[in-house]
Amino acid sequence: MVEAPVMKDQAELYEKRLRTLNRVITTKAPIAQTPKEVVWTLNKAKLYRYIPVVPKEKRHPVPLLLVFALMNRPYILDLRPGHSFVEFMVKQGYDVYLLDWGVPGPEDKNLKFDDYTMEYMPRAIRKMKSISGSEEFSLLGWCIGAILTTIYASLRPDDGLRNLLLLTAPLDFSNKEDLTFARWTDEKYFDVDKVLAAFGNMPGEMIDYGAKALKPVENYISNYLKLWDNLDNPQVVEAWHSMNTWVTDNIPLAGGAFRQLIVDLYRNNRLMKGELMIAGQRVDLSKLRANLLTVIAKGDHITPPCQSEPLLSKISSKDKEAYHVPGGHIGIMAGSGAHKHTWPHIDNWLAKRSE
C-alpha cells in the first residue's frame, strides 16, 4: 500500500535525471555571451573587442589583450553569464580584447610560434592600440598562450607592453620527473615527425586524449559520476554542461607549432636555456621588463608549479609577483572559486598598473 507511490516517485525522479543527463551530454550549452565585435582578422585569427559597459572617463586607459592556448577554444574566458572572466573584467572598467587563433586547416600545418608571435600578435596589438588610442597595453596569456606572450614580451620589450599576466605558464621543462607529457613525448617513444607526416596538424582528439589520460579515472569516470550525483542540482548541472561544451570542443594544433612545443620546449627546454630561436632572433628572457604577475595553480597536473616559478629569476622586471592559488589548470580561472580568488587578485594587481 505504501511502497507503490514511493516506487512511482523514484521512477519519475530517475526519468527526470535521465532527461537532464541526456540534455547535458548531447547538447551544447550557450557560451561566450558577453557582447563583442570583431575588429581585426588574419587567416583564421580574429581579434574581438568586448563592448565596454563602463563610461570612458571611468575606464582604465590601458587596454588588456587576452591570449589563450592554440589547441583549445578561448571562450573558456567567457564561459557563461555570471561565470565569465571577460564579463568580470569589462565590468571592472577594462577595455578588453581577445585574440582567437581559430581552427587551423591543412594549409596552416607549417605555422610555428614564429608566425604567431612575430606576425599575428604584433598586427593584432597594432590594431588594438589604434582602436584604444593607447600606446601602452597589458597582455594576459594562459597555458600555451603564456608561452606566446612571454616570447613576444622578450622579443619586443619596447612595443608598449606595460603589464604581463601569465596563467599556468609552462615555461621550464627541466624537471622531467614531474612532467608526464615530457615522458610520453620523449624521443625514445614518440616520433613527432611520423605523427605530423600522417596528420599534418596535431589532431584535437589526440591532444584531448593526452590531457585526459593524465588523470584517467577522474576524467573518464569521476567526472560523469559527479554529474550523476548532482543531477537534481541545477547550478552544478549548468556548470558541468558549459564546461563539458568547452572540453569536448577540440581543435587541432598547427603542425609546426606542435613540433616546436615537443622538440624545442619539452625535449630541449630551449626557452629557459636562452637558446630558443624565433624568426631568426634568440629569445632572451632577461629582456622582459614589463610588470609581471604569474598565477600558479597549486594542483595543476598539466602545468605543475615547477614549470612557472623559475621565470621570475630570469627576467629583468622590477615589479614581479607569483600568486599561488589552490585549484587545477582550468579550475583556477573557470572553477566555482575563481571569482572569489583569482579574478579579484588579477583585478587588484592590474588596476594599480593600468592608470
Place this chain on the structure above:
Amino acid sequence: MSEGQTTNSSKPYDPMEPFRGMRDAYLEAMAKTMTDAVNSDAYAQASGAMLDNTLSMSAPFREALEKTMLQVLQQLSLPSRQDIVGLAERFTNLEMRLDDMDASLDGLEGKVQKSILPLLQQLLMLTDTLTRLIKRMDAVEAKLGLQNARGTSQSALPAKAAKVQAASRVNAGTRKRSAVTKSAQPKKRTARKGAR
C-alpha cells in the same frame, strides 16, 4: 508518505546512497594507481609503440588512398587538396599585405592629423579674432549712427561733426542715386526689347 520523505530530508531518497562512500573510496584508490601507471616509462613506451604501429600500418593505405583520390580528382578536372592549400596560403599572404597597407595608412593618417591639427588651431584663432573685429566695427558703426541722429535734432553741432555728417549725407545721396540708376537700367533694356 513519499512527500513526507522528500520534505523531511534535504535530498530525495536514493537507494544507491549507502554504496556511494564505498564507490568513492574505491575510485580514489583506483585514480592513484592509474595516475602512477600513466606516469611511468612503461606506459610511455607502450603508448608510443601502439601509436607507431598504428601509423606504420595505416601509412600504405593512406598513401594509396591519397594517390587514388588525386587521380580521380584529375580525371574529373577538380582541384586537389594541395591546390586548395596553395590557394589558401596565397590568400593568407594577400591578407598580410593588406594588413601591412592598413598599418601604413593608419600611420599616414596619424601623421596628417598631427600636421593638420596646429593649422586648424591657427585657423580657429584667426576666425575668432575676425569675429571680434567685426563685432567692434559694428559697435563703432552703431555709435556713429546714433551720433548722426542726435546731430540732425540739434542745430548747433561742432564743425568737425558737421563736416562728417555732410560727408555721410553726400555718400548716402550718391549711394541712393546709383541705386536708382541700377534699378532703372533693366527697365530701359526691357523697353528697348519691346521696341524691337
